[in-house]
Amino acid sequence: MAGEQWVYDFSEGSKDMRELLGGKGANVAEMTRVLGADRVPAGFTITTEACVAYMRADKREPEGMAEQVESALERLQEQAGKRLGDDEDPLLVSVRSGARESMPGMLDTVLNLGLNDTSVQGIARATENERFAWDSYRRFVQMFGNVSRGIPGEAFEDAIKNAKGDRNVKDDTELDVEALKELTDTFKGIYREHTSEDFPQEPEEQLRLAIRAVFDSWMGKRAVEYRRLNHIPDSWGTAVNVQQMVFGNKGDTSGSGVAFSRDEVTGAPEPSGDFLPNAQGEDVVSGVRTPRDIAEMKDWLPEAHEQLMEILRTLESHYKDMQDTEFTVEEGQLYMLQTRNAKRPAQAAVRFAVDAVSEGLLTKEEAIATIDAGRLDALLHPTFDPTADYDVIAKGVSASPGAAKGEVVFTAQDAVDAAGEGRDVILVRPFTEADDVAGFHAAKGILTSEGGKASHAALVARGMGRPAVVGADALAIDLKARTISVNGTELHEGDRIAIDGTTGQVTTEDVPLVEAQVNEHFEQVLEWADEIRRLGVRTNADTPDDAAKARELGAEGIGLCRTEHMFMAEDRQPKMRAMIMAADEEGRREALADLLPLQQEDFEGLFEAMKGLPVTIRLLDPPLHEFLPNLVDLSAQVERARIECTDDLEQLERLLSRTEAISEENPMLGTRGCRLGILFPEIYEMQVQAIMRAAKAMDEPPHPEIMIPLVDYEQELEIMRDLVVRVGDGEGLHEGEDYTVGTMIELPRACFVADRIAEFADFFSFGTNDLTQTALGFSRDDVESKFVPTYMRRRIIDRSPFETIDKPGVGWLVRLAAWVGRERKPDLKLGICGEHGGDPDSIEFFHMAGLDYVSCSPFRVPIARVAAAQAAVIHAGDRDWAYTQA
Numbered sequence: 019m020a021g022e023q024w025v026y027d028f029s030e031g032s033k034d035m036r037e038l039l040g041g042k043g044a045n046v047a048e049m050t051r052v053l054g055a056d057r058v059p060a061g062f063t064i065t066t067e068a069c070v071a072y073m074r075a076d077k078r079e080p081e082g083m084a085e086q087v088e089s090a091l092e093r094l095q096e097q098a099g100k101r102l103g104d105d106e107d108p109l110l111v112s113v114r115s116g117a118r119e120s121m122p123g124m125l126d127t128v129l130n131l132g133l134n135d136t137s138v139q140g141i142a143r144a145t146e147n148e149r150f151a152w153d154s155y156r157r158f159v160q161m162f163g164n165v166s167r168g169i170p171g172e173a174f175e176d177a178i179k180n181a182k183g184d185r186n187v188k189d190d191t192e193l194d195v196e197a198l199k200e201l202t203d204t205f206k207g208i209y210r211e212h213t214s215e216d217f218p219q220e221p222e223e224q225l226r227l228a229i230r231a232v233f234d235s236w237m238g239k240r241a242v243e244y245r246r247l248n249h250i251p252d253s254w255g256t257a258v259n260v261q262q263m264v265f266g267n268k269g270d271t272s273g274s275g276v277a278f279s280r281d282e283v284t285g286a287p288e289p290s291g292d293f294l295p296n297a298q299g300e301d302v303v304s305g306v307r308t309p310r311d312i313a314e315m316k317d318w319l320p321e322a323h324e325q326l327m328e329i330l331r332t333l334e335s336h337y338k339d340m341q342d343t344e345f346t347v348e349e350g351q352l353y354m355l356q357t358r359n360a361k362r363p364a365q366a367a368v369r370f371a372v373d374a375v376s377e378g379l380l381t382k383e384e385a386i387a388t389i390d391a392g393r394l395d396a397l398l399h400p401t402f403d404p405t406a407d408y409d410v411i412a413k414g415v416s417a418s419p420g421a422a423k424g425e426v427v428f429t430a431q432d433a434v435d436a437a438g439e440g441r442d443v444i445l446v447r448p449f450t451e452a453d454d455v456a457g458f459h460a461a462k463g464i465l466t467s468e469g470g471k472a473s474h475a476a477l478v479a480r481g482m483g484r485p486a487v488v489g490a491d492a493l494a495i496d497l498k499a500r501t502i503s504v505n506g507t508e509l510h511e512g513d514r515i516a517i518d519g520t521t522g523q524v525t526t527e528d529v530p531l532v533e534a535q536v537n538e539h540f541e542q543v544l545e546w547a548d549e550i551r552r553l554g555v556r557t558n559a560d561t562p563d564d565a566a567k568a569r570e571l572g573a574e575g576i577g578l579c580r581t582e583h584m585f586m587a588e589d590r591q592p593k594m595r596a597m598i599m600a601a602d603e604e605g606r607r608e609a610l611a612d613l614l615p616l617q618q619e620d621f622e623g624l625f626e627a628m629k630g631l632p633v634t635i636r637l638l639d640p641p642l643h644e645f646l647p648n649l650v651d652l653s654a655q656v657e658r659a660r661i662e663c664t665d666d667l668e669q670l671e672r673l674l675s676r677t678e679a680i681s682e683e684n685p686m687l688g689t690r691g692c693r694l695g696i697l698f699p700e701i702y703e704m705q706v707q708a709i710m711r712a713a714k715a716m717d718e719p720p721h722p723e724i725m726i727p728l729v730d731y732e733q734e735l736e737i738m739r740d741l742v743v744r745v746g747d748g749e750g751l752h753e754g755e756d757y758t759v760g761t762m763i764e765l766p767r768a769c770f771v772a773d774r775i776a777e778f779a780d781f782f783s784f785g786t787n788d789l790t791q792t793a794l795g796f797s798r799d800d801v802e803s804k805f806v807p808t809y810m811r812r813r814i815i816d817r818s819p820f821e822t823i824d825k826p827g828v829g830w831l832v833r834l835a836a837w838v839g840r841e842r843k844p845d846l847k848l849g850i851c852g853e854h855g856g857d858p859d860s861i862e863f864f865h866m867a868g869l870d871y872v873s874c875s876p877f878r879v880p881i882a883r884v885a886a887a888q889a890a891v892i893h894a895g896d897r898d899w900a901y902t903q904a
Contacts, residue, residue: 040257042116061261069255103221107144130158152198285369400531414490417476422463430457485519547887554871562623568876577873578851617708691728710749772835786852858885865889
């Protein structure tokens, strides 16, 4: 691999080289082409492939990389007219990570690289700004020590706090030259204390260590955790961008900021963002200083503000997406450091999509593709009840929409532990750092006292769809004491608070939350999605209320009604147990006669809610012992009754005997589904009779689809189909006209013999939950909390197979069954009713596999509608796999 190109100058790249140059490198290269080299500081990118090679070689640089970096640095020095480490007027560079997908705050950055004890004097003379020179040097020592050598950031922050305290000043910008010199010496002492080495003075050595540190950060704990939560493969690696420094900390006409081409919270077509005068970019995004709104930049430096607004319009038009940029103003001159497609909450995503189409920026198909379908459920999250009366104890920046309530916790680990115990918590901190990412995932919401819309807390919360309020500076948060003080009130860990990430409000009152309403922009996006998509979208619903909610959200029918849930109601359990306890078929039929009108009432409610739409009803699936008391608890009751000689001893002993007789070691693979119907056909006869009578009672004929579960052999379905048709004939209804009969495909054998099973089926509905369990030999209830997390950490799997379809294994079974089933019966209807029906990645797969519809929980119906449209856009022109031959 010695001849491989590991390093590219910015002038060589483009946005189409994202996989090789990472998102940041590709976009900086593209921005250089669009805006010109005078607006984008020059530099070069070390490729993601170099990082992958470095990891595979046990942290050894790939052959030829060092020489290519040296050559690229020489070209950069010639272009800049300065040299790294020069004693008179040195070139300084930044070293930044740049993964293929944005990972805000997860990877490492080093600024001001090239400074040492002599070059700091040179830059002071060259700029005639001694304070700027020493401020840059102390920042470099701090960042280099933290990033390259792993020195805890708190060690440096404590020293800064002490320096400000000694001089009785509030902000870093108030520290004078002598204070900064002393601070730099202190930082070098901290470096020596933690590494047993002096701070490196050779710039080339600084650069080598910084590049290695960025590579190493790819496998750091926080980055690994972020990738796991956001489904980013470990194998991608990160690029490293080395760029000439421009300085926002040169005085009152310098500064740094983050600007979005549109409001990053609402999506409204007004630019937004934050900036800080006399600051470097890390000051803005770290949250340590509370920045100013980008609109105020017009009063500070009007010419630079006007140029920035024009650049935002140019970049958005070029990239055809909302942009998130970083900029620096050096003594009045504006420089653009980065641009990327903006991560945004769902409400901003749909607003942008609608506006972009109306502005002629995007087509409907292009606009739909810009939306992260998986985040859309945030639009359906609760908000504070607008009619509620409550006291607001603090107000901060509305950083990520939605409302949340929970107990106060102060560390990410406490949030993770609480979530594991089933407790709702709000993670409260002065400001968050990259290591807090697991806590974001576990908490219901995020609250910080510092930072702005571009702070780490805001970026990560928006990316994860968590409500967040940041910069609530009225809150005095003491992490050691674990308290929050505000206006004379002190809150402790475990106290409950509520936050509204849409308004920025914080309260200690138990404000009622109300369900969100689908707004006009979301309605428009869903309307477009319905025009574009081929896949139908149904819902999994067992009650009329769930069915009505799903229909309100656009469901086109019920893809799975689980009838066993109907027997769990308190008034029905005694009747169900009476049936199970009956000594013979006659006794069972008597008990079932009591259940028949209740079942009919259930189905009438569903048919009414789904009037005119198909309703797929799965006949009883679980083993009968699940309707009886727990065997261990029942045994204990019997033992107590025997000791105390209670009057109900005989009844309890009968119940225990029956429970022992029908209990199974592995009930999931036991007497359930169609096996139950074959052993006790009277149960299925009652259910089918209830369906038929409910259908006849409707003013508008419904479309019942009767589904036989857990079929392995075609003979099983043949027997069950005959039962359904016999009962239907008895009720005066005709198969094919008034109802259809199909099966749930959830066993590997059924997939292999799908052509035989199709002989007796009008439809297949893939039960991917059980198909995943039986194909992989995984018990969902057991493995998800045990070895699946370890498998993900060890990179055996990228995501839980119960969250997204296992395409090579379970997915292949679905494709096989779809193919051979339709070979035997071309008009066979195909759907999926497992939880994968609400996962966008799985929906794309089901579209490609040629299914007719997906079915999911009611609140995921809008997600499925958009994801199905995106699948149609991605695979436009493709032939569905299920209709082709291998």
